[in-house]
Amino acid sequence: MAMQPSSSAxxxxxxxxxxxxxxxxxxxCVKLLNDDNLFEWEVAIFGPPDTLYQGGYFKAHxxxxxxxxxxxxxxxxxxxxxxxxxxxxxxxCISILHPPVDDPQSGELPCERWNPTQNVRTxxxxxxxxxxxxxxxxxxxxxxxxxxxxxxxxxGKDKEYENIIRKQVMSSRVEAERDGxxxxxxxxxxxxxxxxxxxxxxxxMYDFYDDDYDIDDDDEEEEEEDLSEIDDACNRRIQYxxxxxxxxxxxxxxxxxxxxxxxRVGCCHKLCPGSTEGRVYHGPNYLTQLFSLYHEHQDKLTNxxxxxxAIFFHxxxxxxxxxxxxxxxxxxxxxxxSEAGEGQQDSAxxxxxxALLEASVNNLTDAHMTEGxxxxxxxxxxxxxxxxxxxxxxxxxxxxxxxxxxxxxxxxTASYNQLRLxxxxxxxxxxxxxxxxxxxxxxxxxxxxxLQWEIDNLQG
Numbered sequence: 001m002a003m004q005p006s007s008s009a010x011x012x013x014x015x016x017x018x019x020x021x022x023x024x025x026x027x028x029c030v031k032l033l034n035d036d037n038l039f040e041w042e043v044a045i046f047g048p049p050d051t052l053y054q055g056g057y058f059k060a061h062x063x064x065x066x067x068x069x070x071x072x073x074x075x076x077x078x079x080x081x082x083x084x085x086x087x088x089x090x091x092x093c094i095s096i097l098h099p100p101v102d103d104p105q106s107g108e109l110p111c112e113r114w115n116p117t118q119n120v121r122t123x124x125x126x127x128x129x130x131x132x133x134x135x136x137x138x139x140x141x142x143x144x145x146x147x148x149x150x151x152x153x154x155x156g157k158d159k160e161y162e163n164i165i166r167k168q169v170m171s172s173r174v175e176a177e178r179d180g181x182x183x184x185x186x187x188x189x190x191x192x193x194x195x196x197x198x199x200x201x202x203x204x205m206y207d208f209y210d211d212d213y214d215i216d217d218d219d220e221e222e223e224e225e226d227l228s229e230i231d232d233a234c235n236r237r238i239q240y241x242x243x244x245x246x247x248x249x250x251x252x253x254x255x256x257x258x259x260x261x262x263x264r265v266g267c268c269h270k271l272c273p274g275s276t277e278g279r280v281y282h283g284p285n286y287l288t289q290l291f292s293l294y295h296e297h298q299d300k301l302t303n304x305x306x307x308x309x310a311i312f313f314h315x316x317x318x319x320x321x322x323x324x325x326x327x328x329x330x331x332x333x334x335x336x337x338s339e340a341g342e343g344q345q346d347s348a349x350x351x352x353x354x355a356l357l358e359a360s361v362n363n364l365t366d367a368h369m370t371e372g373x374x375x376x377x378x379x380x381x382x383x384x385x386x387x388x389x390x391x392x393x394x395x396x397x398x399x400x401x402x403x404x405x406x407x408x409x410x411x412x413t414a415s416y417n418q419l420r421l422x423x424x425x426x427x428x429x430x431x432x433x434x435x436x437x438x439x440x441x442x443x444x445x446x447x448x449x450x451l452q453w454e455i456d457n458l459q460g
Contacts, residue, residue: 005039005066012069013038016120025121026190027128030062039064043075043124044179047169049187051132052162056169057176057183060092062120072097072114075127079172082164084134084145093140096126115288122284133280133406137399281403282315290314293385297438301378306352309333310382313353314360320407326361333357356382363387367435375435384439390427390450391434391443397450421458424451 017038020030027048033040041062047053059078065071075097077090085093098113139145144161151161176183184190290311298304313333318325337350359365359379363386367375389400408416427433433447434440 009064009066009068010038013064017041020120025125028124030120033061039066039068041120044181045124045128045131046184046190048128048132049185049190052165053131053169055173055183055185057172057179057181059175060090062123069116069118072099072118073120073123075123079175080168082141082144082161082168083131084136084139084141084148085130086144087140091140092127093138094126094130094135096123126284279318280406281400282318282407286315287311289388290385293388297381297385297436300376300436300438301381303349303352303378306349306356307378307382309349309353310356310360311385313357314386321410326357330354330357352378355379359383360386365435368430368432371431373432373435374437374440376437380435384434384436387433387447388439388443391439391447392450393446394450394453397453401454417458421455424455424458427451428455 017030017032028043028045030041030043032038033042041064043060043062045056045058045060047056047058057079058081061076061078062073063076064073075092075094077086077092081090087093095113096118134145134148136145136149147161147164150158156162173183291308294301294304294308294311298307301307313329313336315325315329316332317328333350333353334345337345337347337353356379360383363383365375365380365383367373367380368383389397392400405416405420411419428448428451432440432444433451434444
């Protein structure tokens with residue numbers, strides 16, 4: 001017997017669909033296959049400008065499970081798409097659509113897979129990103145993957161992959177004309193400037209789950225009376241400038257569990273000029289990894305709310321071509337906290353967040369630089385979170401090095417290798433890569449092995 005859709009799934013999809021109709025997101029548009037069925041959508045994805053897919057019109061079906069958002073949707077392209085991560089039948093293979101199970105054989109981290117904080121926007125924005133940056137580690141279409149790597153490694157001289165894509169783009173334009181759709185061709189046409197509706201009632205995230213988990217609203221109302229002015233400002237709106245689509249949802253979940261944002265968080269995502277370029281590693285998965293470490297160690301934190309806010313604003317604006325992004329993120333936080341009301345800029349939480357963000361500029365403390373040094377303050381945990389990847393298993397670290405180099409594609413390979421090698425050698429000379437006792441015990445040795453592997457690889 002087929003599983004009946006839950007009421008929370010119906011409400012979640014209804015709100016998401018209405019939101020996408022009221023405030024469209026650049027790169028795609030959606031409609032229901034049948035007005036009576038919220039669980040099957042038709043999506044039109046537009047090829048992003050300045051890529052091989054520019055001007056493309058790619059149609060796909062999105063099917064949602066009855067227990068959405070606890071299980072991921074599936075995406076199948078209707079338009080023919082030659083891509084390393086698209087099966088011959090059109091099914092899309094992407095980590096964000098895989099159930100959050102621990103499968104060492106997959107080569108994927110649990111944090112890269114689906115979780116209930118994801119939504120249609122984050123999925124489709126990830127698909128658009130994947131078009132131009134395929135995952136060739138575990139391809140769905142091996143032939144396309146091999147062809148793409150030849151095109152990429154030859155810097156476009158091998159035209160086989162490019163020619164197939166451009167031919168498919170031209171064919172898709174014919175379908176767009178048949179559907180009466182005008183495909184955006186320029187960056188200006190592609191980008192949608194969405195206006196925030198200040199008087200609109202924000203989404204009540206807890207209402208998604210009331211029927212399924214019998215949440216007691218009376219207890220919540222008593223608890224909400226004690227919210228700080230900062231939380232009230234968050235409840236009115238969180239108007240971040242960010243190109244990490246699910247970041248606000250993740251932050252909301254963290255702070256909801258930690259006496260912070262309890263209900264009604266309205267989010268407006270706006271792209272920061274200059275901050276979107278080169279974000280290969282420092283994207284949604286990076287943010288999710290930091291919050292995963294936060295959850296693991298939050299019982300050790302004195303001011304967990306401040307650490308959570310610092311994690312969110314850390315790398316909020318990121319441009320590998322500039323050296324002042326970390327300082328700009330302090331300014332972004334100051335803009336945010338100013339919305340909380342008079343006096344909140346000098347509150348204990350604000351001062352703590354600002355101190356954490358400023359410390360991330362140098363990423364060092366006395367505990368890092370002292371032989372036998374150990375730190376147990378929030379600052380030490382925050383900095384260890386941001387460098388946690390150094391002590392990950394070797395396969396994950398190797399994937400990290402590939403993504404980091406891709407963020408510096410503007411540098412000649414020889415220059416990048418020279419700068420990277422210098423940085424790595426300085427790191428291994430430090431008395432402690434990590435400051436906190438937990439990270440020193442669990443990650444210090446592996447981090448040093450990973451760093452030495454990369455040094456040997458760059459020198460070899």
